[in-house]
Amino acid sequence: MKTVNTKYIIIGAGLSGLTTAHLLLKHGERDFLILEGRNRVGGRILTNNGVDIGATWLQDHHTNLNGLLDSLSLKKFEQYSKGQSVLVYNTMAPAHYFESQHNGPSAQRISGGSKALITKLTEGLKDKILLDTKALELTENSETVQIKTNAGIYIANKVVVTIPPKLASTLTFTPTLPDNLLGAMKQTHTWMSNAMKIGLVFKKPFWREKNFSGTVIGQVGPVIELYDHCCADNKTFALMGFINEGLRDVTAAQRKERILAYLEKYLGEEIRGYESYFEKDWSKDEFTSCENLKSVYMSPHYGNKHFEDFYFKEKLCFSGTETSPIYGGYLDGAVYSGITTARKLLQKELD
Ligand SMILES: Cc1cc2nc3c(=O)[nH]c(=O)nc-3n(C[C@H](O)[C@H](O)[C@H](O)COP(=O)(O)OP(=O)(O)OC[C@H]3O[C@@H](n4cnc5c(N)ncnc54)[C@H](O)[C@@H]3O)c2cc1C
Incomplete structure (x- = not known):
């Protein structure tokens, strides 16, 4: 099996992971990879024959998403x-x-369907995204995190997990994650799953x-x-x-x-x-859902404070819409978490 080393690895090429990657690139950082389990990018954004079969709508108060659309000149x-x-x-x-x-x-x-946003975000990222690469196990080493996937071993100084928390709780973490974090992951409903x-x-x-x-x-x-x-x-x-x-x-x-x-x-x-x-x-869909699925019609709770911290001694963090305290579950929450994570990695305010 091959082994690949890089500075940052983002697990998941959904809106959150791609927003972080887009911002890393925009701010001059090229030493990163995105591992995506599916054979396509976009995650819960999926436009089929012009029809948004995943996420569709936004509103004026979704300021993070609106800002991103404007910056990408999307209508x-x-x-x-x-x-x-x-x-x-x-x-x-x-x-x-x-x-x-x-x-x-x-x-x-x-305009152009929700996938237009994904298409724009992936411009310039083509050589950074590895499809059909499913993360299975994350292990902390002294200076790095090792990710075992179905397609080889990937090693990075910092890893961002954007898999919906409930689904991410089914991966193997060594050492095990703290109980309060794991509990929050298991209790966080995956929106629209x-x-x-x-x-x-x-x-x-x-x-x-x-x-x-x-x-x-x-x-x-x-x-x-x-x-x-x-x-x-x-x-x-x-x-x-x-x-x-x-x-x-x-x-x-x-x-x-x-x-x-x-x-x-x-x-x-x-x-x-x-x-x-x-x-x-x-x-x-194994890349969105997992067992013990229950329909949740009332607003579930998102943005648990345990998702704000780094783990594995500052080498592992969590992102994705369910981790967002702002419009968690929505596209806007995914963008907010993507921006916040890029800021954390680059350790500076972003324009
Ligand atoms: C049917 C439906 C309708 C929706 N409608 C709306 C709407 O109208 N408006 C709105 O604001 N929001 C809507 N949403 C929610 C919106 O789609 C999400 O908020 C947003 O897309 C989440 O982005 P994300 O990057 O956080 O997560 P995701 O899109 O779930 O991205 C996570 C990524 O991780 C990948 N992954 C999972 N497991 C692994 C693994 N083991 N290894 C590697 N990669 C892995 C997945 O394939 C995926 O690409 C809808 C969602 C659905 C499903």
Whole structure:
């Protein structure tokens, strides 16, 4: 097995790890690597056929994310919500139709899909990212940390773990991590790790033509939330939503039919004329989820203070959205933690 030495290693090429790496590079540091277990970058950001099957929305108060988007010259646009939306509160009773009020802060999307952010961040980092490299064991040596992966041994002076804390708690750390840290890791729910999403791509936005917004909401049906997901340039037309977790254990064919029949009822038979249909169950993704998954509908607690410290005598630290005291769970929390970690490594304020 090969052995590679470097100054810094970031484990995980999600938004947090890539933000840190981007800032290291921007501030002249080139002696680092990013180890990524998946065969792609982005983590919980995943855009498939123009549809954000992972993270999608941001708002004005997400100042860290907005700042990063501005610095990368990425544009945003408003979530489409014109026309009639549907609220299903009882599948036996008629649905309630309503029009969105445009007087509050609106959800925004990233032009080009959320992956546009990942594509920009990885510019200049290509030779630093090692895909299909899954961290298994972290061992403290006197001046370094050794990471055993499926693809060799990596050794660094400092290591940043951006794996969601609950999942990271399943790795082997030698010496073992302090009980209070390990306890916090195990109790930190991985945001959206129980989510199941669908995307449907169409030739035309038939719902817009019928004065529907594309929004269908209700806890009682197979789809709990559905939204218009056409691209900013209006060249790709899509709907995207969250599937009711009750459908996790039926067959894919049964699930699809129940979803289509339900949406047909509220948006019309055109729903069956999709060009492509796809689903993603994040609870079945080994790089986001792990056993003992429980759905968490109330706001979980993020940014435990034990995530602020260094371990392994200043050689190991934790980052990632769940470690963030600011908008933990969200994209903004991932960016905040990524910036904070770069600042800690470089030991200076960053512009
Ligand atoms: C379905 C869904 C919808 C969402 N919607 C929104 C939204 O609309 N707005 C919003 O703000 N946020 C949303 N989020 C949350 C958002 O995606 C996250 O906050 C953000 O992407 C987290 O980034 P991260 O870098 O902290 O973690 P991650 O993206 O999870 O990155 C961690 C990385 O570590 C890698 N990894 C894991 N284990 C190993 C290992 N052993 N070795 C090496 N690498 C490993 C993973 O592959 C991954 O690339 C959503 C998430 C999901 C899943």
